[in-house]
Amino acid sequence: xxxxxxxxxxxxxxxxxxxxxxxxxxxxxxxxxxxxxxxxxxxxxxxxxxxxxxxxxxxxxxxxxxxxxxxxxxxxxxxxxxxxxxxxxxxxxxxxxxxxxxxxxxxxxxxxxxxxxxxxxxxxxxxxxxxxxxxxxxxxxxxxxxxxxxxxxxxxxxxxxxxxxxxxxxxxxxxxxxxxxxxxxxxxxxxxxxxxxxxxxxxxxxxxxxxxxxxxxxxxxxxxxxxxxxxxxxxxxxxxxxxxxxxxxxxxxxxxxxxxxxxxxxxxxxxxxxxxxxxxxxxxxxxxx
Amino acid sequence: xxxxxxxxxxxxxxxxxxxxxxxxxxxxxxxxxxxxxxxxxxxxxxxxxxxxxxxxxxxxxxxxxxxxxxxxxxxxxxxxxxxxxxxxxxxxxxxxxxxxxxxxxxxxxxxxxxxxxxxxxxxxxxxxxxxxxxxxxxxxxxxxxxxxxxxxxxxxxxxxxxxxxxxxxxxxxxxxxxxxxxxxxxxxxxxxxxxxxxxxxxxxxxxxxxxxxxxxxxxxxxxxxxxxxxxxxxxxxxxxxxxxxxxxxxxxxxxxxxxxxxxxxxxxxxxxxxxxxxxxxxxxxxxxxxxxxxxxxxxxxxxxxxxxxxxxxxxxxxxxxxxxxxxxxxxxxxxxxxxxxxxxxxxxxxxxxxxxxxxxxxxxxxxxxxxxxxxxxxxxxxxxxxxxxxxxxxxxx
Numbered sequence: 001x002x003x004x005x006x007x008x009x010x011x012x013x014x015x016x017x018x019x020x021x022x023x024x025x026x027x028x029x030x031x032x033x034x035x036x037x038x039x040x041x042x043x044x045x046x047x048x049x050x051x052x053x054x055x056x057x058x059x060x061x062x063x064x065x066x067x068x069x070x071x072x073x074x075x076x077x078x079x080x081x082x083x084x085x086x087x088x089x090x091x092x093x094x095x096x097x098x099x100x101x102x103x104x105x106x107x108x109x110x111x112x113x114x115x116x117x118x119x120x121x122x123x124x125x126x127x128x129x130x131x132x133x134x135x136x137x138x139x140x141x142x143x144x145x146x147x148x149x150x151x152x153x154x155x156x157x158x159x160x161x162x163x164x165x166x167x168x169x170x171x172x173x174x175x176x177x178x179x180x181x182x183x184x185x186x187x188x189x190x191x192x193x194x195x196x197x198x199x200x201x202x203x204x205x206x207x208x209x210x211x212x213x214x215x216x217x218x219x220x221x222x223x224x225x226x227x228x229x230x231x232x233x234x235x236x237x238x239x240x241x242x243x244x245x246x247x248x249x250x251x252x253x254x255x256x257x258x259x260x261x262x263x264x265x266x267x268x269x270x271x272x273x274x275x276x277x278x279x280x281x282x283x284x285x286x287x288x289x
Numbered sequence: 290x291x292x293x294x295x296x297x298x299x300x301x302x303x304x305x306x307x308x309x310x311x312x313x314x315x316x317x318x319x320x321x322x323x324x325x326x327x328x329x330x331x332x333x334x335x336x337x338x339x340x341x342x343x344x345x346x347x348x349x350x351x352x353x354x355x356x357x358x359x360x361x362x363x364x365x366x367x368x369x370x371x372x373x374x375x376x377x378x379x380x381x382x383x384x385x386x387x388x389x390x391x392x393x394x395x396x397x398x399x400x401x402x403x404x405x406x407x408x409x410x411x412x413x414x415x416x417x418x419x420x421x422x423x424x425x426x427x428x429x430x431x432x433x434x435x436x437x438x439x440x441x442x443x444x445x446x447x448x449x450x451x452x453x454x455x456x457x458x459x460x461x462x463x464x465x466x467x468x469x470x471x472x473x474x475x476x477x478x479x480x481x482x483x484x485x486x487x488x489x490x491x492x493x494x495x496x497x498x499x500x501x502x503x504x505x506x507x508x509x510x511x512x513x514x515x516x517x518x519x520x521x522x523x524x525x526x527x528x529x530x531x532x533x534x535x536x537x538x539x540x541x542x543x544x545x546x547x548x549x550x551x552x553x554x555x556x557x558x559x560x561x562x563x564x565x566x567x568x569x570x571x572x573x574x575x576x577x578x579x580x581x582x583x584x585x586x587x588x589x590x591x592x593x594x595x596x597x598x599x600x601x602x603x604x605x606x607x608x609x610x611x612x613x614x615x616x617x618x619x620x621x622x623x624x625x626x627x628x629x630x631x632x633x634x635x636x637x638x639x640x641x642x643x644x645x646x647x648x649x650x651x652x653x654x655x656x657x658x659x660x661x662x663x664x665x666x667x668x669x670x671x672x673x674x675x676x677x678x679x680x681x682x683x684x685x686x
Contacts, residue, residue: 126561
């Protein structure tokens with residue numbers, strides 16, 4: 001019995017990491033239909049900032065999380081202003097926002113990734129932090145993975161609460177449904193739109209900071225995470241905070257049990273099988289309304 | 290930026306060029322020796338290529354030019370590197386080499402990074418007749434192509450796995466569990482390991498493969514831990530080498546011998562894992578304690594690039610350049626003659642004597658290295674060892 005619990009817990013924790021990766025993109029694509037394909041690159045920036053702060057200045061990575069969030073939030077405002085404001089203003093429909101932002105996102109991806117190559121080179125980087133195991137019952141988990149898992153759950157619940165029960169959340173949802181209508185009832189979309197985009201980037205940065213404690217980092221690390229994020233938010237239902245968490249956890253569980261019963265080499269096959277099955281049953285994702 | 294640095298180094302070297310006994314110094318009229326290559330500076334191959342390979346090319350060209358130039362059969366000529374980014378794409382890499390050889394007509398080429406990339410460029414070097422000494426290609430499949438222009442200076446899988454088998458047998462290891470990455474590298478190493486362990490009477494009680502880019506191997510490691518093997522061997526690539534180490538430590542899976550593959554020799558492995566890696570073994574060839582030449586190489590690399598080379602293939606990359614340099618001194622730049630000189634000669638390099646038979650370096654033995662303190666000590670074979678082995682592996686710190 002303990003063995004199965006441990007297997008499930010291990011899957012959930014990896015799933016938590018997938019959910020963390022997807023949180024930011026869920027805001028940008030899920031809520032605003034800005035297909036920011038450079039999501040993983042900003043995650044990478046968060047990872048490098050944390051690595052720099054820790055290895056050069058000796059700053060505690062957890063204490064540095066708010067700094068990463070603020071820096072990436074401001075970067076998000078700037079990126080929005082430079083790249084996405086025009087798109088959202090001039091596109092006649094959300095489908096066109098999606099298509100146009102995809103192209104801009106590709107450009108950003110190359111720009112940010114290659115800038116990182118120029119600055120830090122292609123070498124692997126990493127540091128050891130909270131790698132000691134935390135013993136829960138008979139099971140043992142690395143502290144840094146638990147932290148990422150905790151953050152995924154907390155951030156998802158917070159996002160869920162904000163979207164569902166606060167005026168701010170209502171405003172964001174209204175803006176999504178009808179930008180013009182939202183403006184008419186007095187919602188400051190000129191502020192809210194960039195702010196939500198910035199929050200998405202901030203979440204990407206924090207995810208990167210958390211991942212840098214668990215895995216080693218390179219300037220090219222972002223791309224696979226963008227793919228993971230897209231799968232998770234599609235699985236969960238675009239824009240749904242609970243869905244993002246559930247999607248991530250489901251993927252983690254499938255992988256853990258799949259690995260035990262078959263072979264890790266079948267990981268992709270199993271993940272995509274679940275993905276396809278969910279989309280066949282619920283084309284808009286698990287938690288779509 | 291690198292090109293500018295290179296030019297600055299060339300200019301400085303020109304100023305300081307002095308005649309060495311019996312060798313004519315390079316003069317302004319002599320065209321430089323143009324040496325081309327394509328290697329990953331961006332993309333997934335870049336981490337390996339930039340730790341192990343390209344830094345050596347740059348340092349070599351600078352050192353040669355600072356010494357007055359490359360000795361081409363008694364005449365000194367400057368070296369000009371033409372390095373291209375292959376963006377970790379086999380297609381871009383092959384096209385770049387085709388351009389370098391067919392239209393730029395460079396004098397020589399240097400190899401790309403990795404088994405797959407070398408495999409892809411092999412038909413071209415035979416077509417255009419460019420000798421290539423590969424420091425990051427392992428696999429019988431490559432040597433099996435019997436390409437007369439291809440030389441593998443890195444130890445082949447059977448040598449490395451045999452060394453591990455001998456080491457473990459000498460320590461009375463009876464059972465082992467093995468996982469390997471689903472790539473040509475992992476498959477070849479796994480086949481070699483199974484053969485060697487069978488001969489040595491070590492029973493493999495669990496064997497699993499996994500895909501590159503995996504983010505969690507804990508379920509597999511937990512299964513293996515339950516079976517309690519004497520030894521654990523991961524035939525892994527860098528990201529998973531880090532992953533299995535961290536996760537084995539996480540679940541306190543501490544077999545008598547713990548071995549992981551590519552990446553254990555990287556200095557960043559030590560930096561990322563901290564003191565936890567005490568006693569972890571892996572693929573290596575040497576360290577600064579191996580010889581004065583090795584020490585000089587490590588010092589020069591650290592001074593030039595502000596980072597240490599890795600303790601396995603980096604030195605092979607440097608040795609490949611030394612082999613080429615010595616062969617050029619003897620026969621010049623005629624590529625057919627150069628190929629014959631490389632194939633038939635014996636060379637003194639940073640990794641010791643190098644001699645090729647059917648394209649394979651047969652002078653360098655299989656080696657087992659082990660982290661002890663801050664150094665990746667050579668622990669097998671005994672005549673190359675820089676420290677006694679730590680066995681059984683101490684508990685994870």
